[in-house]
Amino acid sequence: MGRADERRARQRGGARRAARGGSSTRRTGIRRFFTWKKILGTLFGLCLLCMGAFIVLYMVIDVPEGNPDAMRQSNVYKYSDGKTMARVGQVNREIVDLSEVPTGVQHTFVAAENKTFYKDKGIDLKGTARGVINTVTGKGKQGGSTITQQYVKNYYLTQDQTVTRKLKELVISLKVDRKKSKEDILAGYINTSFYGRSSWGIQAAAQAYYGVDAKDLNVEQGAYLAALLQAPNQYDWGIASDTGKKLAVARWNYVLDNMVDMHWLSASDREGMTFPKPKAPKAAAGLEGQEGYLYTAAKAEVMKDLNLTEAQFDAGGYTVTLNIDRKKQKQLEKSVRQQLTDNLNPKSKKADSRVQAGAASVDPKTGKVLALYGGEGLSKHYVNNATRTDYQPASTFKPLILAAALENNATTQTGQSIKASTIYDGTNKRPVVSDGQKVGFAPPNEDDHSYGPVTVQTAMNKSINSVFAQMGVDVGMDQVMATAKKLGMDDADLKPYPAQTLGTMGASPMEMAGVYATLDNHGKQVTPQIVKSVSKQGQDVPLPDAIGNQVISRGAADSVTSVLTGVVDDGTAKVSVRDNPARDGQQVAGKTGTSDDNKSAWFTGYTPDLVTSVGLFGEGALKTSEAGAHVSMKGAGGLPRVDGGSFPARIWAQYTFNSSASNGEFDLDTDMGAAVEVPSTPQDTPSAPESTPQDTPSAPESTPEDTPSAPESTPESTPPTDDPSGGVTPPTDSSSPTFGIPEKPGDSGSNKPRGLTG
Structure with a gap:
């Protein structure tokens, strides 16, 4: 190869190296690290990493328990018509x-x-x-x-x-x-x-x-x-x-x-749709007025029926529909206001400041509590007067003694059947006798009035303590208390001693309304229920039945009802109830009650479709030395004494005659009571015992066996005999005493109580 060829070869090699050297220069800097392959590879790696991390998270993270705050609910209370009464709870x-x-x-x-x-x-x-x-x-x-x-x-x-x-x-x-x-x-x-x-x-x-x-x-x-x-x-x-x-x-x-x-x-x-403007905001439904008492009563009933603790119930989620009828509720409140509170001036009169009112109204066929009055309002008086059990029911207990006598076919000390026409000695402070022996109890009658020989009917009409104290012993106090329990009274306070015949145990208007509802329901037990239904998160919760078994015979229950019509038409409630212009022929049975020292006063009564118990309680006013104590109501409302026939009976009458079906008639299976034939002595010539109270005990106090007026020792020559109707016919000798009797006696053997037609 010549020199020229060598030179050309070197030039070609240098050009190739120069070309290679030029390319290396253009790929310097950031391009050396970010090629498309590298970018795609990195993104793919990140995706894999995220997927892996997510898989790990998915495996590690479990679904937790629900947030307690998100589960918290209010309890909702509604009236029987579905209208919301209140929402109670931390979260609405x-x-x-x-x-x-x-x-x-x-x-x-x-x-x-x-x-x-x-x-x-x-x-x-x-x-x-x-x-x-x-x-x-x-x-x-x-x-x-x-x-x-x-x-x-x-x-x-x-x-x-x-x-x-x-x-x-x-x-x-x-x-x-x-x-x-x-x-x-x-x-x-x-x-x-x-x-x-x-x-x-x-x-x-x-x-x-x-x-x-x-x-x-x-x-x-x-x-x-x-x-x-x-x-x-x-x-x-x-x-x-x-x-x-x-x-x-x-x-x-x-x-x-x-x-x-x-x-x-x-x-x-x-x-076709238009914007639906919502209602203006308003305060959440609360517990004003009587609603606070309705709420507390309903809450207590639900907790009892469902066996819940307060914490469990207050956790929320319950919808509680009450049996309360809003119209009847308003009428009861109006009656208390017009008949009682409008006549009291608690700010200026000490006696007026002591009066507390409570009431409960029940349907005897269903047990529904249709109306309730608990007091001034939960914010002013925390205790619910309709359900409190610390005051004596007094003489409203007497019908239970008669019911026990009739149910147990009881007899007097001399063996005579106890019926509406049976004769008892109504002498004031007459010692109670058992088997010829005094039992150490001699109760006074109201105002220490002595009546002498009277029928059981008259004794009920006039609420004669001495008669029912003796009757309780005749029946047997154990039997009396057992019957009271069957009828619906709480047995915690039912001790079988003679003084209990005066109603010295504790009871509430709700409790007494249930007892009388059982009588009105012909002896089939009625347990008042303020709660109509309960649901939790839309699921209904079963509740006990308000109507129970037959606890006393229909004949006994109906006979007591018949006798109690006499209290209204001839006895302690006739002024407030019988003569009430709003009565309009309504059939009514009931009983008054006034406790010792006038610390409580009652009227519990019923029509065929409505039972209502009204109680007034003497309670020491707040911010006084008597606060919360049981005190006398004497002088309240300008009355010397607040008895069951005054304010309680007036409240009852106004409410009942504006709430009960008019012209209702009792369907009674009895030949006893106000319809029993009795001696026909004119009412305008009463016997001495009726008009002249005796200040000293009669003969039975020292020699009960020799007293001709006492049923235990009726002379053998003139013994009472059973008449064809099953009652007891008093002696007819002209020398015998004239007995206290109901006015206008009905026909013998009739099963329609006298005086029920107005």
């Missing part, structure tokens, strides 16, 4: 089953928040990514979460806006979507969301904005509630600015338009 929420929400209303929430809800897997990756970015960059709350994610946030997590919480939300939402049905998730979402006006959940919101239950919402109303979830306070029509109202209407339209797009609403129906 009442969880309802999705089946109680109309399908169209369900769709409004899906249309507002998550149109793909029924198809998605519980998460929205784009929305979640946007939320994470917004959180990291400080741009505020996320948007675009699914209904499942929002439910998870409400129920399982917190409202904190952190990356960690959002990642947990994502994982838990996936798991919840797999474990729960869409219906369960939607129900959880609408029950845990906040709607404004202190309302949590759709039921509370429906009441707060439209005054209806969730089951009664229409689509227009549902669309507004669904719209509220985006901005509850801003969209609340009652407090919203003009801008807020415009935004609320725009959001409402958005919800309905989405429903049309999803074919959940026809275009024609959509065109």
